[in-house]
Amino acid sequence: MDLFDKCHQFTEARMAQAAGLYPYFIPFSESEGTVVYDGDHRLVMIGSNNYLGLTTHPKVRQAAIRAVEQFGTSCTGSRFLNGTLEMHRELERRLAEYVNKEAALVFSTGFQVNLGTISALVGKGEYVITDKEDHASIIDGCRLAMGTMKRFRHNDMADLERVLSSLPHEAGKLIVVDGVYSMGGDLAPLPEIIALGKKYNARLMVDDAHSIGVLGGGRGTAAHFGVTEDVDLIMGTFSKSFASLGGFIAGDEAVIHYIQHHARSLIFSASMPPSNVAAVLAALEVMQEEPERIERVNAIGDRMRQAYRAMGYNVGESQTPIIPIIIGDDMRTLMTWKRLYEEGVYVNAVIPPGVPPNKSLLRTSYMATHTDEQLDFVLDVFERVGREMGLI
Numbered sequence: 001m002d003l004f005d006k007c008h009q010f011t012e013a014r015m016a017q018a019a020g021l022y023p024y025f026i027p028f029s030e031s032e033g034t035v036v037y038d039g040d041h042r043l044v045m046i047g048s049n050n051y052l053g054l055t056t057h058p059k060v061r062q063a064a065i066r067a068v069e070q071f072g073t074s075c076t077g078s079r080f081l082n083g084t085l086e087m088h089r090e091l092e093r094r095l096a097e098y099v100n101k102e103a104a105l106v107f108s109t110g111f112q113v114n115l116g117t118i119s120a121l122v123g124k125g126e127y128v129i130t131d132k133e134d135h136a137s138i139i140d141g142c143r144l145a146m147g148t149m150k151r152f153r154h155n156d157m158a159d160l161e162r163v164l165s166s167l168p169h170e171a172g173k174l175i176v177v178d179g180v181y182s183m184g185g186d187l188a189p190l191p192e193i194i195a196l197g198k199k200y201n202a203r204l205m206v207d208d209a210h211s212i213g214v215l216g217g218g219r220g221t222a223a224h225f226g227v228t229e230d231v232d233l234i235m236g237t238f239s240k241s242f243a244s245l246g247g248f249i250a251g252d253e254a255v256i257h258y259i260q261h262h263a264r265s266l267i268f269s270a271s272m273p274p275s276n277v278a279a280v281l282a283a284l285e286v287m288q289e290e291p292e293r294i295e296r297v298n299a300i301g302d303r304m305r306q307a308y309r310a311m312g313y314n315v316g317e318s319q320t321p322i323i324p325i326i327i328g329d330d331m332r333t334l335m336t337w338k339r340l341y342e343e344g345v346y347v348n349a350v351i352p353p354g355v356p357p358n359k360s361l362l363r364t365s366y367m368a369t370h371t372d373e374q375l376d377f378v379l380d381v382f383e384r385v386g387r388e389m390g391l392i
């Protein structure tokens with residue numbers, strides 16, 4: 001066998017493309033946030049993580065442009081060596097203050113935060129315990145760690161207790177959960193997880209990729225539940241509400257200092273470019289100056305969830321502006337995706353391995369900048385296509 005034989009035999013994606021049922025890697029010719037164009041075809045975007053609509057905010061744009069003018073396009077080096085600017089430090093100070101932790105550390109992507117943090121902390125003879133629906137970057141961080149990974153059923157506290165109680169009490173343990181689950185839009189029950197963590201000597205890390213800027217007045221899931229002190233590490237990304245690219249980990253100063261000197265995805269990778277840092281700093285300011293954006297995105301989430309439910313769609317346990325339309329069957333999911341696309345609505349089609357088998361769904365997500373007219377249009381299309389496809 002030649003190494004590349006598997007590449008020549010990989011035909012699934014090409015067959016889906018030929019059938020017009022391939023929803024991935026679509027290149028848009030224009031994107032203004034809530035509206036995108038595929039050539040001349042206009043689509044209302046309900047598949048983005050731009051929750052506060054800040055990618056096109058004048059202050060955020062201007063901050064990025066000014067940073068390019070002042071510092072150029074890249075730091076061309078690792079944070080560890082030549083790649084730290086004063087603005088990286090300033091962002092770390094402001095983020096720590098925002099999420100109410102002693103210190104924060106900025107990485108070049110959220111994925112790298114999870115890879116670097118988990119692998120730095122969980123050593124040989126120690127354990128990392130994850131929810132089965134945790135994000136891929138958490139799973140990969142666990143695979144890189146020298147310690148042992150254990151998993152519990154999604155949001156099932158009895159199963160978490162079963163796992164924790166089976167481990168040596170004195171061994172170091174880290175529970176890692178998503179604050180808001182990226183496909184289901186449901187929340188991790190942090191108060192219960194914290195109680196179990198205390199009982200079984202485990203630390204807690206929460207991935208707030210989808211909650212920063214949305215829950216807890218923007219400060220994330222721990223703030224939403226009022227349990228910030230009991231969440232040891234808060235992780236966030238800049239690729240969603242912060243309208244940029246990068247990510248951070250926040251916690252006690254000594255822990256962050258340790259991660260800073262042990263996380264390989266930080267040390268051996270180039271730092272966030274100045275324009276990305278400046279965009280996050282500006283976005284953080286706008287989030288605090290314009291809290292109505294946070295209220296609006298949540299109100300839109302509530303409105304759409306109720307409307308989909310009233311039509312007869314299955315939206316699972318969503319409590320946030322991420323609303324899955326659960327269909328189950330892969331082919332039906334792709335065909336519905338295609339009809340919505342033709343009618344001018346962009347959603348994300350998620351089939352295994354993105355979700356467990358028979359749990360295929362259309363992931364919809366909303367922005368504070370969606371207009372009521374756009375949302376009416378989306379609901380009208382969903383009603384027509386849903387009936388046509390026999391979903392409602």
Ligand SMILES: Cc1ncc(COP(=O)(O)O)c(C=O)c1O
Binds near residue numbers: 114135137178182245
């Ligand atoms: C829950 C979660 N964690 C981490 C990440 C990775 O973030 P980034 O896009 O900054 O690499 C994502 C992004 O998809 C995510 O949804």
